[in-house]
Amino acid sequence: VWDKSENGDWHCTASWKTHSGSVWRVTWAHPEFGQVLASCSFDRTAAVWEEIVGESNDKLRGQSHWVKRTTLVDSRTSVTDVKFAPKHMGLMLATCSADGVVRIYEAPDVMNLSQWSLQHEISCKLSCSCISWNPSSSRAHPPMIAVGSDDNSPNILAKVQIYEYNENTRKYAKAEALMTVTDPVHDIAFAPNLGRSFHILAVATKDVRIFTLKPLRKELTSSGGLTKFEIHIVAQFDNHNSQVWRVSWNITGTVLASSGDDGCVRLWKANYMDNWKCTGILKGNGSPVNGSSQQGIFNASLGSANTSLQNSLNGSSASRYFFPPLDSPRAGSRWSSHAQLLPPPPLIEHSCDADTASLQYPHPRRRCVSRPLNLLPENEGV
Amino acid sequence: RLVQVSKNYRSVIRACMEDMHQAAISARDPALHSQYSTQVSILSAIELIWNLCEILFIEAAAAGPLLLRLLDWVRLHVCDVDNMVREVLSSENPSKHKLFWNVVDVFVLQGRMDEARHLLSKEASADPASMNMYKILDDLMKKMPVPSLSNTQTLTEMELKWQHWHEECQRYLQDGTFASNSHMESICKILLGDEDAILQKKELMTTWYHFLVTRLLYSHPTVKPMELRFYAQACMDLFLGGESSPEPLDTILMAAFEFEMHQVIKECSIALSNWWFVAHLTDLLDHCKLLQSHNLYFGSNMREFLLLEYASGLFSHHSLWQLGVDYFDHCPEYGRVYLELHIERIPLNTEQKALKVLRICEQRQMHEQVRSICKIMAMKALRNNRLGSALSWSIRAKDAAFATLISDRFLKDYCERGCFSDLDLIDNLGPAMLLSDRLTFLGKYREFPRLYGEKRFSEAAKLLLMLMTAHIAPCSFWMTLLTDALPLLEQKEVVFSAEQTYELMRCLEDLTAGKSEKQKFQDDDAEAMKVEMLRLALARNLARVIVKEGTLEGS
Numbered sequence: 001v002w003d004k005s006e007n008g009d010w011h012c013t014a015s016w017k018t019h020s021g022s023v024w025r026v027t028w029a030h031p032e033f034g035q036v037l038a039s040c041s042f043d044r045t046a047a048v049w050e051e052i053v054g055e056s057n058d059k060l061r062g063q064s065h066w067v068k069r070t071t072l073v074d075s076r077t078s079v080t081d082v083k084f085a086p087k088h089m090g091l092m093l094a095t096c097s098a099d100g101v102v103r104i105y106e107a108p109d110v111m112n113l114s115q116w117s118l119q120h121e122i123s124c125k126l127s128c129s130c131i132s133w134n135p136s137s138s139r140a141h142p143p144m145i146a147v148g149s150d151d152n153s154p155n156i157l158a159k160v161q162i163y164e165y166n167e168n169t170r171k172y173a174k175a176e177a178l179m180t181v182t183d184p185v186h187d188i189a190f191a192p193n194l195g196r197s198f199h200i201l202a203v204a205t206k207d208v209r210i211f212t213l214k215p216l217r218k219e220l221t222s223s224g225g226l227t228k229f230e231i232h233i234v235a236q237f238d239n240h241n242s243q244v245w246r247v248s249w250n251i252t253g254t255v256l257a258s259s260g261d262d263g264c265v266r267l268w269k270a271n272y273m274d275n276w277k278c279t280g281i282l283k284g285n286g287s288p289v290n291g292s293s294q295q296g297i298f299n300a301s302l303g304s305a306n307t308s309l310q311n312s313l314n315g316s317s318a319s320r321y322f323f324p325p326l327d328s329p330r331a332g333s334r335w336s337s338h339a340q341l342l343p344p345p346p347l348i349e350h351s352c353d354a355d356t357a358s359l360q361y362p363h364p365r366r367r368c369v370s371r372p373l374n375l376l377p378e379n380e381g382v
Numbered sequence: 383r384l385v386q387v388s389k390n391y392r393s394v395i396r397a398c399m400e401d402m403h404q405a406a407i408s409a410r411d412p413a414l415h416s417q418y419s420t421q422v423s424i425l426s427a428i429e430l431i432w433n434l435c436e437i438l439f440i441e442a443a444a445a446g447p448l449l450l451r452l453l454d455w456v457r458l459h460v461c462d463v464d465n466m467v468r469e470v471l472s473s474e475n476p477s478k479h480k481l482f483w484n485v486v487d488v489f490v491l492q493g494r495m496d497e498a499r500h501l502l503s504k505e506a507s508a509d510p511a512s513m514n515m516y517k518i519l520d521d522l523m524k525k526m527p528v529p530s531l532s533n534t535q536t537l538t539e540m541e542l543k544w545q546h547w548h549e550e551c552q553r554y555l556q557d558g559t560f561a562s563n564s565h566m567e568s569i570c571k572i573l574l575g576d577e578d579a580i581l582q583k584k585e586l587m588t589t590w591y592h593f594l595v596t597r598l599l600y601s602h603p604t605v606k607p608m609e610l611r612f613y614a615q616a617c618m619d620l621f622l623g624g625e626s627s628p629e630p631l632d633t634i635l636m637a638a639f640e641f642e643m644h645q646v647i648k649e650c651s652i653a654l655s656n657w658w659f660v661a662h663l664t665d666l667l668d669h670c671k672l673l674q675s676h677n678l679y680f681g682s683n684m685r686e687f688l689l690l691e692y693a694s695g696l697f698s699h700h701s702l703w704q705l706g707v708d709y710f711d712h713c714p715e716y717g718r719v720y721l722e723l724h725i726e727r728i729p730l731n732t733e734q735k736a737l738k739v740l741r742i743c744e745q746r747q748m749h750e751q752v753r754s755i756c757k758i759m760a761m762k763a764l765r766n767n768r769l770g771s772a773l774s775w776s777i778r779a780k781d782a783a784f785a786t787l788i789s790d791r792f793l794k795d796y797c798e799r800g801c802f803s804d805l806d807l808i809d810n811l812g813p814a815m816l817l818s819d820r821l822t823f824l825g826k827y828r829e830f831p832r833l834y835g836e837k838r839f840s841e842a843a844k845l846l847l848m849l850m851t852a853h854i855a856p857c858s859f860w861m862t863l864l865t866d867a868l869p870l871l872e873q874k875e876v877v878f879s880a881e882q883t884y885e886l887m888r889c890l891e892d893l894t895a896g897k898s899e900k901q902k903f904q905d906d907d908a909e910a911m912k913v914e915m916l917r918l919a920l921a922r923n924l925a926r927v928i929v930k931e932g933t934l935e936g937s
Contacts, residue, residue, distance in 0.1 A: 031762075032757045032758055032761065034761045034764075035765070051765070053765050053766050053767070087754075111787060192723060194719045195716075195719050251723050251727055252694060252720055252723055254694075271687075
């Protein structure tokens with residue numbers, strides 16, 4: 001665990017070995033519950049940890065102590081993901097395992113982290129690799145969880161499934177499956193909902209994909225209504241040119257970050273016409289890739305020989321090289337789910353396929369796959 | 383008015399430029415110096431753009447003829463030549479300076495007739511042979527009609543005058559009046575708006591937009607804003623002459639000349655790495671109702687989009703986030719939800735900051751955020767064992783459940799240590815005490831040790847009883863309360879009345895009856911003994927009090 005100090009440096013304040021297999025994922029609970037972490041591992045367990053405030057000496061030495069509050073041992077195979085539910089659902093978490101079972105646990109007493117009860121077991125029929133809760137706290141739709149699979153079996157089943165909580169049956173039931181995703185999925189993430197009527201889901205698979213899911217009228221079945229969704233893919237990017245492993249949203253759900261086997265982190269943003277584009281590329285050490293600006297036509301040199309500073313001050317310089325290369329957003333310190341990105345190069349664009357008939361922001365009926373956008377003259381020399 | 387606002391923006395930009403310039407000059411480190419210089423150049427560019435936008439979009443017709451304003455603009459911003467001008471003017475004998483004619487040309491190109499004439503007069507006095515030529519040229523320059531600020535002449539009048547003047551210049555040129563002096567001849571050609579003649583002075587103009595304005599000055603002085611587009615592209619092409627391609631700055635200015643506001647904003651967004659410029663310019667244009675002319679949703683939503691982006695960026699700063707709040711307030715559609723999301727994420731490293739954030743949330747009725755932030759602070763305090771702080775946060779969050787929890791901790795502490803921590807806080811709870819039953823109990827129970835200490839036994843007794851009978855005390859605590867009653871029962875003076883004693887006995891019986899057989903079995907000896915002691919003490923007290931109450935006073 002790393003903590004950020006007063007002057008902005010990150011220090012490792014705790015490090016401990018506990019699982020008997022690789023630790024796949026780690027996730028924070030909402031600070032309302034205290035300083036709580038969950039981890040999941042190849043050793044078939046998931047664990048919940050709480051930070052204990054120790055002696056004041058420790059604080060000075062910059063050490064923190066973490067105590068295991070509970071171990072969840074229900075899984076019979078490697079637990080591949082663990083995620084806490086949105087805070088309005090209480091203290092709840094979901095795990096998914098390689099044998100295709102998603103388990104949802106709840107701690108009824110939020111002050112007692114050692115008591116968790118298994119509330120739901122969902123069998124997904126495919127080996128699961130990742131899950132994501134829909135963070136929306138709107139009462140307009142029930143709790144929702146997306147499950148991704150990296151199953152390699154030859155049956156081409158949809159590798160992303162959406163499960164929804166049914167108030168009547170008090171169970172989670174499968175509401176939707178994204179049929180177009182047939183490659184193994186490594187990560188999946190719902191975007192924060194800004195009061196939109198539809199959901200946005202990012203999928204990390206052989207490329208980066210962004211889907212919108214618009215709830216339609218509930219189907220009236222005897223068990224009382226599962227939502228049907230209208231699904232559109234609003235973006236698909238293969239810029240990583242390799243497997244995409246992780247996707248993560250910023251606070252407002254306006255920027256998506258993806259990481260891939262090419263060793264780069266890419267940032268994606270939509271302009272107000274809802275066209276998604278890449279706004280930055282970062283190498284593994286956080287440095288921007290050269291020429292990763294929006295348009296690589298800028299000349300790097302500032303000013304020709306006869307530009308004096310004074311001229312610049314008083315008016316346009318004789319030189320015509322005005323705008324130096326754009327600063328790509330600096331990664332600076334490590335990503336935390338609480339970090340907000342510096343404003344990236346912007347994206348106002350008059351898209352020629354703009355639907356002039358219904359220029360309404362946002363565009364719930366955005367359709368069609370956009371071609372993979374390879375606009376950038378990237379220097380991929382890593 | 384909006385023009386004033388625009389001017390304010392520009393003066394701010396210029397002020398920044400000055401500061402940067404100072405910083406750049408004083409910077410020792412060459413990297414820093416170049417960084418600052420870059421900033422200065424960017425600021426200068428945006429001021430240039432903003433100024434043009436102000437002239438074309440915001441000021442509109444009200445401020446006088448377009449050309450005059452454009453001339454001002456050029457004079458203000460194209461000043462690579464200023465050094466040269468200064469040099470010549472300050473020299474002892476300007477007319478003999480080798481750059482003399484360059485300077486005159488500059489004045490003419492920028493429409494600074496008086497200054498040009500002034501310089502020429504110096505030359506005239508030095509060279510009497512060409513006196514005639516000078517007089518004619520001077521005369522021409524003096525008579526040149528310019529669109530005036532005051533509307534004393536109509537457009538037609540002006541055009542007519544200009545036509546006459548133009549023909550006069552033409553005549554003189556064709557007559558060969560200036561044939562002997564190439565400089566003066568070229569000036570005359572410039573006055574006639576001869577493209578090639580003007581183009582020859584490329585280095586003095588330095589930019590294509592200067593060329594544009596000069597050309598307009600001498601060929602279409604009454605140009606209207608909407609007509610600019612016809613000339614702009616042509617001028618740029620001529621000036622650049624195919625040797626260099628347009629720079630981003632050029633594209634932006636071109637878009638402005640063509641009155642493509644959206645294009646301007648788009649190009650600026652691409653060229654600049656910071657949202658400040660586009661966000662504020664778009665906002666201003668929106669206030670001028672200029673963006674709506676395109677398409678309703680387009681305009682106002684672009685403004686909001688840009689402002690949201692800009693403000694979001696501010697939130698990552700440790701103190702500028704407060705500005706971000708104001709920006710979000712001015713975004714009608716998504717401002718509030720953006721603010722809700724961002725404000726929860728501000729790192730609350732000090733209590734002051736937390737209070738500041740809370741005030742902002744409370745002002746905007748963001749109840750959920752208030753609750754959440756208070757809860758987070760309360761948890762933090764609780765983890766660090768600062769019970770008083772945790773309690774006050776949970777009271778602020780109106781979180782009854784948490785308040786109950788913390789009250790329990792207080793009580794537990796009391797039982798273990800025999801005293802209360804954070805007494806001040808508990809004493810000053812006031813109406814907040816009613817938030818949770820446990821809290822009310824805590825607030826009232828805290829009185830007991832005090833009363834006992836002050837030997838106000840009957841009041842202490844009353845308090846204990848009240849706490850139990852009014853069911854303010856949790857059942858789990860009854861034993862403690864009854865045990866507290868023991869010393870009072872053992873007092874020399876009878877404290878509890880008969881009725882009170884009966885009440886106490888009932889409480890004890892309720893308590894023991896409530897326990898199941900199994901529990902009674904598990905009760906250790908100490909527990910059982912306590913109960914026995916209580917029963918005994920109560921019985922004894924009852925006996926004493928019956929006698930006391932039965933005894934008539936004074937007999």
